[in-house]
Amino acid sequence: MDVAIQIVASGLTLGAMYAISTVGLALVYGALNMLNMAHGAILALGGYVCYQVMAAMGLPAPLGVLAAMVVCGAVGVLIYHLAARPMLRSQNFETQIFIATIGIGAILQDLILRAFGPQPKPQPLALSGALNVGGVAVPYQNLLILAVALVMMAAMAWLLGRTRTGRAIRATAQNRDAAQLMGVRIGRVYAQVLALSGALAGLSGILLSSISGLLPTMGSDPMLKAFVICVVAGLGQVQGAAIAALVLGLLEALIQYLFGVQYAFAILLMLVIGVLIWRPFGIFGRRQVVRL
Amino acid sequence: MTSGKRDLVILLVLVLAMATVPAFVGTRYIITTLTLFFIWTIVVTQWNLVLGVAGIFSLAQMALFAVGAYGTAMLGYYFGMTMPPAMLLAALATVLVSLVVGLACLRLAGPYVALLTLAIAQMLYLLVVNDTACFTNPPSGCMPFFGGVRGFSRFGDLGFRDLLGSKWYVGHYYIGLVLLALAVAFTILIFHGPLGLAFRALRDNPGYAIARGVGRLKYQLWVFGLSAFFTGLAGAFYAVQFGVVGPIVFSVSMLLFLLAMIVVGGIGTIWGPLLGAALLTLADETMREFGDYRDLGLGLMLALFVILLPRGLAGVRGLQRPQG
Numbered sequence: 212m213d214v215a216i217q218i219v220a221s222g223l224t225l226g227a228m229y230a231i232s233t234v235g236l237a238l239v240y241g242a243l244n245m246l247n248m249a250h251g252a253i254l255a256l257g258g259y260v261c262y263q264v265m266a267a268m269g270l271p272a273p274l275g276v277l278a279a280m281v282v283c284g285a286v287g288v289l290i291y292h293l294a295a296r297p298m299l300r301s302q303n304f305e306t307q308i309f310i311a312t313i314g315i316g317a318i319l320q321d322l323i324l325r326a327f328g329p330q331p332k333p334q335p336l337a338l339s340g341a342l343n344v345g346g347v348a349v350p351y352q353n354l355l356i357l358a359v360a361l362v363m364m365a366a367m368a369w370l371l372g373r374t375r376t377g378r379a380i381r382a383t384a385q386n387r388d389a390a391q392l393m394g395v396r397i398g399r400v401y402a403q404v405l406a407l408s409g410a411l412a413g414l415s416g417i418l419l420s421s422i423s424g425l426l427p428t429m430g431s432d433p434m435l436k437a438f439v440i441c442v443v444a445g446l447g448q449v450q451g452a453a454i455a456a457l458v459l460g461l462l463e464a465l466i467q468y469l470f471g472v473q474y475a476f477a478i479l480l481m482l483v484i485g486v487l488i489w490r491p492f493g494i495f496g497r498r499q500v501v502r503l
Numbered sequence: 504m505t506s507g508k509r510d511l512v513i514l515l516v517l518v519l520a521m522a523t524v525p526a527f528v529g530t531r532y533i534i535t536t537l538t539l540f541f542i543w544t545i546v547v548t549q550w551n552l553v554l555g556v557a558g559i560f561s562l563a564q565m566a567l568f569a570v571g572a573y574g575t576a577m578l579g580y581y582f583g584m585t586m587p588p589a590m591l592l593a594a595l596a597t598v599l600v601s602l603v604v605g606l607a608c609l610r611l612a613g614p615y616v617a618l619l620t621l622a623i624a625q626m627l628y629l630l631v632v633n634d635t636a637c638f639t640n641p642p643s644g645c646m647p648f649f650g651g652v653r654g655f656s657r658f659g660d661l662g663f664r665d666l667l668g669s670k671w672y673v674g675h676y677y678i679g680l681v682l683l684a685l686a687v688a689f690t691i692l693i694f695h696g697p698l699g700l701a702f703r704a705l706r707d708n709p710g711y712a713i714a715r716g717v718g719r720l721k722y723q724l725w726v727f728g729l730s731a732f733f734t735g736l737a738g739a740f741y742a743v744q745f746g747v748v749g750p751i752v753f754s755v756s757m758l759l760f761l762l763a764m765i766v767v768g769g770i771g772t773i774w775g776p777l778l779g780a781a782l783l784t785l786a787d788e789t790m791r792e793f794g795d796y797r798d799l800g801l802g803l804m805l806a807l808f809v810i811l812l813p814r815g816l817a818g819v820r821g822l823q824r825p826q827g
Contacts, residue, residue, distance in 0.1 A: 246614050297810050305614060306560060310766055311809040317759055317802030431755070435625055438618040473633035480626045484607045487619065491610045 226460020445496020571738025597735025
């Protein structure tokens, strides 16, 4: 019984961490058809900004979170203006923006490395203590991550489904030209989505680093897993990605228990490949019919 | 003269010119740098076939390269195989791996391919690095099956040390040049041959091409597998050139470096990647003192070129030759 609770607890924590890394990514792909390879670096940036504000400047935690979200949101807007906007009309936008964001991610990560050095640092914003569930200690920090992940998902669902901005985003995602003809200001939608996803990534980065510690490269592994989750769920399916993240987290915890930690990701990936051969457009994705 | 023949003639002239270099330049540093340049150019031209000609956004190229390198090292280390057959076997193993990866990925849409291939490359890296159980116990210490973090060394060489003595690196230079010539000739043949035509048809009018029985998946798999052969061979040659293979071949920095060569030179052109490889190798060597700034510079270069000059240097007007 203890083992089962332990597996569920660590699985949900893993899943929640994956979910918060995935939201921003899924949002950008869903709305803009753009894979943001700088996402991992933005995650790291969020963690470091919070660290800078709290540990180095001694300001309270809410300011640290706010600063991280603002800075990362600004990076998102910057990516729009510097990279996405000039190539929006290009034929292979998807490929070009992919390569451009790989470059931007490398730049960002290098700047972080230069500013803060390669030594790992602890994230000052972390809850201490643990909740006792049937004899298993579940740290409050893990519960916080799970809670934030769920709130983020709910907020995303509300924003995309219920608000005017959300409708504009969905319209742009469905058909850019038609949306533009209906009076949606495409440029603004793009900037909004990138800013939002940046801000979310900033928050996610703080939470991730509270468990993994701060490192300039801390974002690349979560980003890779986030990609895998996006792919399994179907690219751009925000809610689907959240469910997939939790399921994969639980599955990973189970595999870790059964086969050992080092094989978890490899086995998970083989499962994913299997899923993709069965449903090439993701579990929650819809088959895209291409008309010639 | 058809453009295919013209490209082959250009290649012949370039190769002959490069073949005379060791006669004039005796410095070991320049010769080994050029040898490394040959290796990267082989990888880049094959990657360009996958990326630019077949339109598969695969990031597994360095993983395939690693399969070639590790395959050679492991065949030499565990079975004591001599290098030439080990290299060939490793290259064939690379083809096999690429076909498995291709079958898993190629049915997916563009961005899914990029993500999945990246994830597969990462998975291989983690398998190599995280496996710490000793497979054998040589006097030098515990040796995991895939070499672990340290990797393999002392698995044999091509025997040029006995043949040419202290000038052994010149032998490697010519091997590299021959491999490069074969790889580029192969690229030209693909470009102007039936496979190239099939992809041009699929790009220009997919509906008509598919209706005439030109299936995308089949041809993509062909290009993926064939280009993996030279990629694996380049990896194998890398292994014997350095005499050591470690997980560094999986590093993101390396991937960025090679991707930058293609992007700077021009995706989907024959000579672009070669030009990019030459320029970036030159830049990398001259900026050796600024080693810290390598990733920053590469990132900037990638972003700037894609944003400002998406077709690369080969796409610049004036350098472009009329389509024949």
